[in-house]
Amino acid sequence: MYGMLTLIKRFISSAIKKTVIFSLVLFFIHPIILQAKLKIIMEIKGDYLAYSYDYNYFYGKGNLKIKFHDLNITGDRIKIDFNSDILRIFGSVKLEIIDSSQGESSKEHSGDQFTLNLKAKKGELLIYQDEIKRSYLDLGLNEVASLSLSTAVLKEVTLSKIQSSFIYYTFTKLELLEDYKIIGYGVLCHVEGMESIYLKKFSLRRGTLNVNPGLRINKIWYTSSQGIVGEGELHLFQTDKTRSKTDFTYEERSVIKEHLPPNRILRVKSENKIIFNKNSILGLNGNYDSYSNWNTSLFFNRRFERLGSVNVDVSHVHPIGGFHPETWIKANSSFSSPRLGSIASSVGYEIQGQLQSALSYSRNIFRRFTVGINTSYNTVRESEVLTRTKILASNVSLSYRRGYFNVVTNYSLNSDLISHSSLSIPQISLNLTGLSFYHNLLHLSVSNNFYYYISTSQLTGKTTNYSDNLIFALSTNLTSLPFIDNLNFSLNAEELFREGREGYLSTGLVVNLRKQIVKNSVYLNSVYAYNTHRKNKKWFIEGTNSQNLLTYLEVSLLKKIYTNISLNFDPERGRLLNSFATFTYQLGRSWYINSSLQYDFLNKKFNNVDVFLIRDVKKFDIRLVWRYLTKQVFIEIVPK
Amino acid sequence: MRIKNFFTFTLVILFFLFSACFQFKPEKTPSFPSPVLERAVLCGKIVMKDNWANPADEKVVFIKGEDPRIYSFLSFKNVREEHFLVWKWYDPNNKVYRLTDEIKIGKGNQYFEKFIAWDNIFLFEEKDKGKWKVAIFLDEVLLDTIEFEVK
Numbered sequence: 030m031y032g033m034l035t036l037i038k039r040f041i042s043s044a045i046k047k048t049v050i051f052s053l054v055l056f057f058i059h060p061i062i063l064q065a066k067l068k069i070i071m072e073i074k075g076d077y078l079a080y081s082y083d084y085n086y087f088y089g090k091g092n093l094k095i096k097f098h099d100l101n102i103t104g105d106r107i108k109i110d111f112n113s114d115i116l117r118i119f120g121s122v123k124l125e126i127i128d129s130s131q132g133e134s135s136k137e138h139s140g141d142q143f144t145l146n147l148k149a150k151k152g153e154l155l156i157y158q159d160e161i162k163r164s165y166l167d168l169g170l171n172e173v174a175s176l177s178l179s180t181a182v183l184k185e186v187t188l189s190k191i192q193s194s195f196i197y198y199t200f201t202k203l204e205l206l207e208d209y210k211i212i213g214y215g216v217l218c219h220v221e222g223m224e225s226i227y228l229k230k231f232s233l234r235r236g237t238l239n240v241n242p243g244l245r246i247n248k249i250w251y252t253s254s255q256g257i258v259g260e261g262e263l264h265l266f267q268t269d270k271t272r273s274k275t276d277f278t279y280e281e282r283s284v285i286k287e288h289l290p291p292n293r294i295l296r297v298k299s300e301n302k303i304i305f306n307k308n309s310i311l312g313l314n315g316n317y318d319s320y321s322n323w324n325t326s327l328f329f330n331r332r333f334e335r336l337g338s339v340n341v342d343v344s345h346v347h348p349i350g351g352f353h354p355e356t357w358i359k360a361n362s363s364f365s366s367p368r369l370g371s372i373a374s375s376v377g378y379e380i381q382g383q384l385q386s387a388l389s390y391s392r393n394i395f396r397r398f399t400v401g402i403n404t405s406y407n408t409v410r411e412s413e414v415l416t417r418t419k420i421l422a423s424n425v426s427l428s429y430r431r432g433y434f435n436v437v438t439n440y441s442l443n444s445d446l447i448s449h450s451s452l453s454i455p456q457i458s459l460n461l462t463g464l465s466f467y468h469n470l471l472h473l474s475v476s477n478n479f480y481y482y483i484s485t486s487q488l489t490g491k492t493t494n495y496s497d498n499l500i501f502a503l504s505t506n507l508t509s510l511p512f513i514d515n516l517n518f519s520l521n522a523e524e525l526f527r528e529g530r531e532g533y534l535s536t537g538l539v540v541n542l543r544k545q546i547v548k549n550s551v552y553l554n555s556v557y558a559y560n561t562h563r564k565n566k567k568w569f570i571e572g573t574n575s576q577n578l579l580t581y582l583e584v585s586l587l588k589k590i591y592t593n594i595s596l597n598f599d600p601e602r603g604r605l606l607n608s609f610a611t612f613t614y615q616l617g618r619s620w621y622i623n624s625s626l627q628y629d630f631l632n633k634k635f636n637n638v639d640v641f642l643i644r645d646v647k648k649f650d651i652r653l654v655w656r657y658l659t660k661q662v663f664i665e666i667v668p669k
Numbered sequence: 670m671r672i673k674n675f676f677t678f679t680l681v682i683l684f685f686l687f688s689a690c691f692q693f694k695p696e697k698t699p700s701f702p703s704p705v706l707e708r709a710v711l712c713g714k715i716v717m718k719d720n721w722a723n724p725a726d727e728k729v730v731f732i733k734g735e736d737p738r739i740y741s742f743l744s745f746k747n748v749r750e751e752h753f754l755v756w757k758w759y760d761p762n763n764k765v766y767r768l769t770d771e772i773k774i775g776k777g778n779q780y781f782e783k784f785i786a787w788d789n790i791f792l793f794e795e796k797d798k799g800k801w802k803v804a805i806f807l808d809e810v811l812l813d814t815i816e817f818e819v820k
Contacts, residue, residue, distance in 0.1 A: 077699045090702040105810050120810035141804070141811035157804045157811060161763040184815075189707050199699040215698055227698065 067236075071097045071147070071205035073107070078203055079188060080211065080233050082196040083647040085111040086186045087203070093118065098150070100168045101125050102143065108186040111209075111234075114147040117183050124154065126170055136170040144178050151176050193618050195646040196220055198233050208236030221644070242266055256281025256293075265301075275299040295319040308332040323347045337364030351414045356380045384408045401426045419446040435460045450486035474502045497526045517541040534563040534572075552583045557600075576600045589615045605630040619645040704752060704774070704784065708744040709805065709813045715740055715787060722785060729817040731792055740789040741803045741815065748774060748781040755806040756788040761799030761819075766790070792819065 076091030087109040095102040095118070105120030122143045128135040138154055140162075145152035151173055156162040165173045191197050200213035211234040218225035248260040258280050265273040276298045297317045304310055308331060315325040326344035333339075339362045347354045359377035370392020377385035384407065391401035404423040411417040426439040437458040444451040460476040482494040504519040522536040538559045545552055556579045563572035581595035591613040597606040607629050614622045623641040628634075638657040643650055650667045713726035713736045724742040731739050741756060752774050758767040767790055774784050798819050805812045 077702045079699075090705075091700070106812070119812065119814075142814060155814075157757055157759075157806075157814075159765050161759055161802065163763075187707065188702075188705050201699050217699065 067206040067208055067210070069204045070207050071095065071203075073203040073205075074201065075107070076201070078200050078213070079191045080198045080200075080203070080213065081191040081194040082198070082233070083194040084185075084190065085234070086191055087111065088186060088188050088191050089203075090188075097145070097147070098168050099126055100170070101127060104143070108183050109147075110182050110186055111211075113179060113182060115178060115180055115183060116145045116147060117180065118143050118145075122154070124166070124170060138164070138166065138170055140164075144180055146176070146178055149176070153178060192219075194219075195619070195644060195651075198231070200231075200233075203233075206236060210234060210236035254282065270304050272300070272302040272304070274301075293319070308334070320349060321347070322349050333364075336366060337362065351412075353381075353412050355383070357385075359385075379410075381410055382408075383410050397429055397431055399426075399428045399430075417447060420444070421446060433461055433464050435462070448487065450484070452482065452484045454483075455481045470505055470507065472502075472504045474500075476500045494528050496528075499524045499526075512544070513542055514545050515541075515543040529566070531566045532564070534561075534565075536561050550585055553580070554583065555580045607631075607636075621645065701747065703750070704745040704748040704807075706743065706807075706812060707746050707783075708742070709815060710742050711803070711815055711817050712740045712742055713738070715742065722787070724787075729815070730820060731817060732820045733792055733794055733796065733798075736792050738789045738791055739817065740787050741805065742787040743785065743805065745774060745784045745786075746782060748784045750778065751775045752808050754786055754812075755809075757804045757806070758790055759802040759804065761797050761801060763802075766801075 073089060073093065073095045075089040075093040078087070078089040080087045087107070089107040090105070093102075093104050093107055095104075095107070097116075102118060102122065102124055104118035104122045107116065107118045109116045119142050121139075122141060123137070123139045124143060125137040126135050140154040140156040142155040142157070143152055144155075150168045152166055153176070154164050154166060165175050167173050197219050198213055198216050199219065200216040202214035204212040204214075206212065210232065213231050213233045214229065216225075216228040216231040216233070218228065218231070242264045244261060244263050246259070246261045248258065250258045252258065259278070261277045263275040263277070265275070276296075278296045279294070281293050295318065297315075299315045300312070301314070302310055302312045310330045312328050312330070313325070314328075315323070317323040324344065324346040326342055328340060328342040328344075330338065330340045339360070342359045342361075343357070344359070345354065345356045357377050357379050359375065361373075361375040363371070363373040365371040370390060372388075372390045374388045375386065385405075386407070387403070387405040389401070389403040391399065393399050402423075402425050404421075406421050407418075408420075409415055409418045421444045422442065424439065424441040426437060428435065428437040437456075437460075439456040439458075440453070441456075442451060442453040456479065458476065458478045460474075462474040462476070464473045465471065466473065477500075478498045480496050480498075482496075483491065484493075485491045501522045502519070503521075505517070507516040507518075508514065510516055517540070519539050520537070522534070525533045538557075540557045542555045543552060544554075556577075558577045558579075559574070560576075561572060561574040563570060565571075576599065578598040578600050579595060580598070581593060584590070584592040592611065594608070594610045596608050598604070599606055607627060609625070609627045611623065611625045616622060621641075621643040623643055624639065626638045627636040629636050635658060640655040640657070642653040644652075647669075649669055652665050652667060653662075654665060655662050708724075710724050710727050711729055711731075712724035713728065713731070714724075715722050716725045717723075722742075724740065743754070753771040754769075754774060755771055756767070756769045757765055760766045769788055772786055772788075774786055775781060796819055800816060800818055802814060802816050804814045
């Protein structure tokens with residue numbers, strides 16, 4: 030009897046293990062089974078359809094039949110830019126809505142060109158006869174008010190462009206799901222011109238919108254440094270009135286090493302909303318990690334059209350590292366109107382006695398004046414890691430602007446109400462900016478900022494100090510000079526004075542010359558920079574200066590070859606510092622050979638000699654790299 | 670033994686899971702279109718290079734007094750039969766300004782890897798300023814449109 034029970038127990042244990050393993054295999058292979066089936070919002074059939082993975086462009090030609098929601102479209106040629114969700118169909122365009130109960134066309138329009146915004150679900154139909162006839166339609170083929178469609182990028186959507194992609198697909202039927210996932214049927218995949226075998230059904234692009242409830246495993250990966258890494262998201266409800274999204278991330282060995290051990294970490298981030306109407310939202314957000322850090326917030330947000338918004342929030346924060354949990358009740362509001370100005374306030378109360386409050390106001394007065402007032406009062410209670418504080422901070426400013434001239438006066442006060450210390454700073458700034466002379470050849474700006482510091486404390490009593498900062502900038506850009514094509518000159522100087530006859534002067538001079546040696550091909554550039562820094566205190570003066578001369582030659586031939594050779598020279602000591610050279614040769618439309626080297630004249634050695642073979646894919650670069658000095662050859666993918 | 674059985678079982682499951690995902694010959698395969706419009710541009714000049722006419726000074730804004738002509742340049746590839754092109758130029762009031770005769774591209778059943786065609790209008794002082802448009806028809810079906818501005 031006991032033996033039989035043991036056998037049954039073993040059988041059940043084995044069955045459970047197999048079921049778990051099989052479920053895991055299914056779970057990782059087909060996470061899609063956990064999602065509800067997505068609706069098809071668009072179907073396109075045609076003789077030749079092509080989609081570029083690199084550019085996210087679609088092109089179709091021949092016997093096109095398109096169904097977008099309830100609208101049926103036929104035409105000869107189609108272009109879609111999925112980046113801006115604009116579709117355009119050309120040639121004998123027919124739009125119709127089929128009455129599903131009778132199977133007959135209930136509404137019909139025809140024309141030469143139809144442009145549709147897939148997200149706005151509105152389009153423009155054009156007829157090219159003796160004059161252009163234009164009508165704007167929704168998906169029910171009802172006339173709507175005119176709309177603006179940004180179609181400039183459609184010029185780029187050509188079959189040649191798609192065929193120049195690193196990865197593109199050709200097929201005969203396309204389905205666009207409601208999450209904007211693209212599925213192709215009868216697919217040939219072209220990777221750098223190499224064709225795959227035919228695939229009956231193939232996912233061309235993963236969805237970019239989350240629409241249906243369900244669990245989605247976005248990533249399961251293994252790296253030697255992080256171990257198993259996983260990302261997923263759970264959508265519980267997703268309607269016009271409700272949203273619930275929870276993200277999970279798991280790292281077997283966390284890259285954040287702040288709290289070791291434990292090594293592995295699970296993070297959960299949840300965002301949930303109830304949308305009462307377009308101006309009122311009730312939300313509950315929460316964050317949790319397996320180190321026991323967590324926080325949650327329940328908030329209500331109300332917007333007032335063209336006026337402002339109010340947000341009320343109850344939140345609880347449970348930190349680690351010696352900080353105590355806190356529960357806050359906060360209310361924020363901001364309102365703005367041209368007549369009354371802008372006012373914003375926030376009040377927060379923590380149930381253990383802490384307080385945060387702030388108020389700000391600004392408005393224009395008498396056209397050219399702007400007045401602003403900010404004040405805040407914050408308290409922090411004493412804990413093991415924090416000392417008790419009560420800080421009052423206020424700021425008042427008044428500014429005036431007329432043409433090139435602008436003056437700003439400001440007074441700020443920071444006061445610690447526990448230690449009875451304070452710092453107040455009256456300030457005045459005078460600025461002259463954007464002044465131009467000699468028909469815009471010479472540009473000048475001058476500004477002066479004066480600060481007066483008054484500090485009081487129980488230890489030192491009242492002390493005062495001041496500083497004055499004078500900034501001067503002069504620049505010019507000259508063209509069509511004899512022997513030189515372009516000359517840029519800029520001079521900047523800044524003097525900072527402090528109490529006690531202490532001053533700092535920094536000046537910088539940059540001259541940039543450019544000369545075309547061979548028309549549209551060879552250019553010689555030279556940049557000379559001179560900088561000085563001087564400190565003087567009463568009679569004592571100390572300082573440094575530095576100079577640098579950079580000369581570089583640019584060679585550009587047949588739009589395929591580009592070379593840049595530079596020499597860095599120290600004029601003060603009369604010695605060469607280093608040289609840098611790059612050479613780029615374009616192979617076809619998107620392949621490049623690139624090489625670079627750097628020579629250090631001081632140490633008399635090459636710092637790097639690298640050769641790259643680069644495939645420019647729109648979303649990333651694939652590089653085959655040869656590092657001559659370190660004898661390395663590797664392939665890298667560099668996202669753009 | 671158990672591991673081997675489990676491995677076989679997993680392979681069978683995987684085969685059934687993926688068997689519907691591909692086949693070697695689908696019901697319908699994409700057929701490359703003919704002809705294919707490779708380029709449709711507006712330009713200020715047409716220049717000869719390597720025995721081919723090429724567009725130069727490509728742009729969509731033309732200035733009276735600076736640009737004497739506006740060219741609409743088309744380049745096709747994979748031309749297999751005879752086709753007929755028509756250009757319709759529309760002024761800023763959306764009225765037809767110029768309608769060309771039918772221009773033939775291709776010849777009989779001959780195959781042309783590349784075929785080019787262009788039309789132009791003169792930019793006289795009396796031309797209206799504003800947004801113009803050119804619509805190109807191939808075999809009476811709208812092929813492409815390009816908007817441009819006259820200043």
